[in-house]
Amino acid sequence: MKALLIDTVRCTGCRGCQVACKEWNKRPAEKTEFFGGPGYQNPKDLSKDTWCLVTYNEVKINGRFEWVFGKKQCMHCLEPGCASACPVGALKKTEDGPVVYRPGICIGCRYCMLACPFLVPRFEFDSPNPYITKCRMCDDRLAMGEIPACAKVCPTGAIVFGERDDMIREAQQRIASNPSVYLHKIYGLEEAGGTCVLHISSVPFEELGYITDIPKQALATRVEPAMKAIPAVMLGAAIVLGVSYKFRNRTRQGEEPAARE
Amino acid sequence: MATETKGRFGFGSFILLLLVVLGIVLAIYRFANGLGAVTNLNQGYPWGLWIGFDILAGIALAAGGFVIAAAVHIFGGEKYHPLVRPAILTALLGYLMFIGGLLIDLGRPWMVWDMIFFHHHESPMFEVGWCVMLYTTVLFLEFLPVVFERYKMSGTIRAWMNLMPLVAIVLLVMFAWFLTHYGTWTVVIAAVLVIFELAVRGGAVPRDAKAPTLLIMAGIIFSTLHQSSLGTLFLMVPHKLDAIWYTPMLPAMFFVSAVMAGLAMIIVESTLSSKFFGRGLELNLLQGVGKALSWMILIYVAFRGVDLAVRGVGTELFAVSPQSIAFWIEVILGLLIPLAILLTPEGTASGRGLFWAGLLVVLGLIVNRMNVAVTGVSGGYWPTYYPRWSEVAISAGIVSLGILVYVILCRNFPVFEKEHTQAAEA
Numbered sequence: 001m002k003a004l005l006i007d008t009v010r011c012t013g014c015r016g017c018q019v020a021c022k023e024w025n026k027r028p029a030e031k032t033e034f035f036g037g038p039g040y041q042n043p044k045d046l047s048k049d050t051w052c053l054v055t056y057n058e059v060k061i062n063g064r065f066e067w068v069f070g071k072k073q074c075m076h077c078l079e080p081g082c083a084s085a086c087p088v089g090a091l092k093k094t095e096d097g098p099v100v101y102r103p104g105i106c107i108g109c110r111y112c113m114l115a116c117p118f119l120v121p122r123f124e125f126d127s128p129n130p131y132i133t134k135c136r137m138c139d140d141r142l143a144m145g146e147i148p149a150c151a152k153v154c155p156t157g158a159i160v161f162g163e164r165d166d167m168i169r170e171a172q173q174r175i176a177s178n179p180s181v182y183l184h185k186i187y188g189l190e191e192a193g194g195t196c197v198l199h200i201s202s203v204p205f206e207e208l209g210y211i212t213d214i215p216k217q218a219l220a221t222r223v224e225p226a227m228k229a230i231p232a233v234m235l236g237a238a239i240v241l242g243v244s245y246k247f248r249n250r251t252r253q254g255e256e257p258a259a260r261e
Numbered sequence: 262m263a264t265e266t267k268g269r270f271g272f273g274s275f276i277l278l279l280l281v282v283l284g285i286v287l288a289i290y291r292f293a294n295g296l297g298a299v300t301n302l303n304q305g306y307p308w309g310l311w312i313g314f315d316i317l318a319g320i321a322l323a324a325g326g327f328v329i330a331a332a333v334h335i336f337g338g339e340k341y342h343p344l345v346r347p348a349i350l351t352a353l354l355g356y357l358m359f360i361g362g363l364l365i366d367l368g369r370p371w372m373v374w375d376m377i378f379f380h381h382h383e384s385p386m387f388e389v390g391w392c393v394m395l396y397t398t399v400l401f402l403e404f405l406p407v408v409f410e411r412y413k414m415s416g417t418i419r420a421w422m423n424l425m426p427l428v429a430i431v432l433l434v435m436f437a438w439f440l441t442h443y444g445t446w447t448v449v450i451a452a453v454l455v456i457f458e459l460a461v462r463g464g465a466v467p468r469d470a471k472a473p474t475l476l477i478m479a480g481i482i483f484s485t486l487h488q489s490s491l492g493t494l495f496l497m498v499p500h501k502l503d504a505i506w507y508t509p510m511l512p513a514m515f516f517v518s519a520v521m522a523g524l525a526m527i528i529v530e531s532t533l534s535s536k537f538f539g540r541g542l543e544l545n546l547l548q549g550v551g552k553a554l555s556w557m558i559l560i561y562v563a564f565r566g567v568d569l570a571v572r573g574v575g576t577e578l579f580a581v582s583p584q585s586i587a588f589w590i591e592v593i594l595g596l597l598i599p600l601a602i603l604l605t606p607e608g609t610a611s612g613r614g615l616f617w618a619g620l621l622v623v624l625g626l627i628v629n630r631m632n633v634a635v636t637g638v639s640g641g642y643w644p645t646y647y648p649r650w651s652e653v654a655i656s657a658g659i660v661s662l663g664i665l666v667y668v669i670l671c672r673n674f675p676v677f678e679k680e681h682t683q684a685a686e687a
Contacts, residue, residue, distance in 0.1 A: 087381055087387035088376055089380070106369060107367055108368020110307035111386050114498055115498065123296075124295070126294075215500055219497050223497050226489070226493040230441070234450055238433075242453070
């Protein structure tokens, strides 16, 4: 299982990853405006054409404001809510790690968007033939033995790619070797049951606009008991209804003489 | 709908027709320009009025069909028979309206057939999709005798009585297989159904001369499953749905409230149709339905109360927020006031009290489903969703079309009791 490690301390906000992502995935540039988002961040948010976004956050550290950069993209959960939700299996978790989307069979129900705790999938609300769009961890590059475009292009080692276990170890090492700078927390280790995009930071993740009140178990675990009960309910209902029907006929026959009186 | 119109098309029908035309125009505009052109949905609020009203509330309100069919054909409440056909017709049209609403809400509705070929049986949405397809088929089959009777095809009715149990078995077994992909369950369910049918044919269980019991059972089973699975949909979002509504019991709550709303809908629909068609009101029957309704409200209120208490939801209910206000509207308007009406003898003595109690339960149910789908959902930093006028207009167009078709069918087919005499019926 592969994963990306995002080290917000090493990020310089160059946005090389944003550009590389657009180039590899052939997503057009967006019309942006200065101060359209927080500070110098551009564009404002993830969109159908922006699957990877460096967020600019002004955070107060030791009494003065500093830029701390975050990264928004699909978190590639170990047990993705979007994939559990999809009725046709258009979204799937692959063995390598990426959560991939098969646009051809998508019916456009948008249940994946509701299910995603990280608010990542984007729907093309302005298109008569809309699709869901999101980062696919460059699964086509992985298939060729390459690493994702954003990790390839990052000049400072703020985005590294490898086996998930190695990335967790790398994150722990970076935190341990610089404990006064790093927060002792890996975002994505437990969130929604664990993700294949791990983040480490020098400031609390809420201050980077990350969603932090996410359940620790996979969302599918909430749904499973109800779904597993279906055949039992079917069988139980068939038996109860059959017996009730038989019983009703007996009571009706019993009533008949009384009705004649 | 004044009494003197007696089922003729008047000013009311003209308004409904206008709403239908407006809805069609807006739907065409939506398909040309995408969902964003007519809705206020955004990336944080992907579901809105159409999911809450057309789909969640629409399906719950159509529950009257299976509730009354179960009461009459399975549990021996035969005196309620006059209510069956109108309720089945309401349910059938309700489901067709809902499917219409769904096709407008889906981004790529022309791909909806994918559910037949690509099975992701762990998804509650997949379950709902299949159940709705199959239950709509069952409702259509249950309504067929009305058509046969209209054209005096008594031979066809006999063939229908013979064939339907087999169709019901095929539908149920197919569904069991798709939802489990597990042979043992499928075989056991198939065996129980086949044994029941053999018992009926062999005479061990008396045959119902009026309806194929297995078809009625299939309708009840499919309804039970998808009414509850609509609640399962929201089990996926513990992080987004407000604690007032998010409970592991959501599937059971949806089922109980659907049975309740189905009963209320029978009262409302019978009252309105008796006014509109100038036929007599089955007051004694509706009083029985009202009694059942008061029991269902009591069960549902107790269930909700215990659930909230067990989960420790308290302060949220009394803090002033859109969510808590929406909750109290749902509870006071949709549960407590109708319960009070139904529990006072004066309330149920007249058709008026019954009608108002039923109507309030129906409205309360709509508020409840909107709360689960919209009001209680948090879309993070995205701007709060409110339905746009065009969303409301498309929903209104769909409902208007349903009412018009109901009126046309009731005028031309033997839906109400005194007009039909033949034995076979659903």
